[in-house]
Amino acid sequence: MLKRKDIFTVNFDESVKxxxxxxxxxxxxxxxxxxxIIYLFGLLMFKTNIYENLASYFNINNQQFYMDIFYIPLTILQLIPIFILIKIRKQNIKSVGLKTDKIFKSMFLGIVFSIxxxxxxxxxxxxxxKNIISLTNLIWLFLYFFIEIAFVEELSFRGFIQTRIQGLIKVKWLSIIVVGIMFSLMHIPFQVIKANIPLNEFIINDSIHLIFTCVIHIYLVYLYTRDNNIISTSVSHTLINFIPSIFI
Incomplete structure (x- = not known):
């Protein structure tokens, strides 16, 4: 149970030590x-015609459903190494925040922190x-943001990188800031290719968003350490991305 004195502290599971x-x-x-992987996927998606050609070949009309399907291989490639490394190091899967206990509490925390x-x-x-997109697109869009964006990034950055990097950077808050910068920089390769502009121009134009992304990492780390469960951060992350996208 979280004590009052711990409300403003950031404490990871004992296994992190x-x-x-x-x-x-x-x-x-x-x-x-x-x-x-992100860079190569960006090249595949925006520098080739494979995305459009596959949609045409399989005659897929719902673009949101198609995007969900198209991102599945990327999701697998992003997550598989985590489970391999955990296996190699003989570590518990709970050490990356994959827990089933008190799951409803974690979901509740995720909703509250997204508000x-x-x-x-x-x-x-x-x-x-403004109106809301169709129910079908709502479902597919939610699944996209939950599975292929939020869950992947939470498992990768809050669950795995943030906890393991403390074996390298012993000062907790320094490690959080460093991973926050890493999390922010992670978005650059894909977005630069998508925007099709020079790197320096993109960084200048997107500087506020990059800083905000770093701050979001710190916020989500705080949320993660409420129960050290990536369900809470995945739910919050999903809603933060999902809600602005449902209005037309």
């Missing part, structure tokens, strides 16, 4: 792998008389 220098190095290697971000969006949409 057991992570060694080797675990920290593995987290860096995994991060570099993650960046390469400061989604409330202004909802109020603005209502005041401007």
């Amino acid at each position: 057991d992570f060694k220098f080797k675990d920290g190095i593995m987290s860096i290697i995994y991060y570099l792998y993650y960046m390469i 400061p971000f989604i409330t202004p969006t909802i109020i603005n949409a209502i005041s401007r008389g």
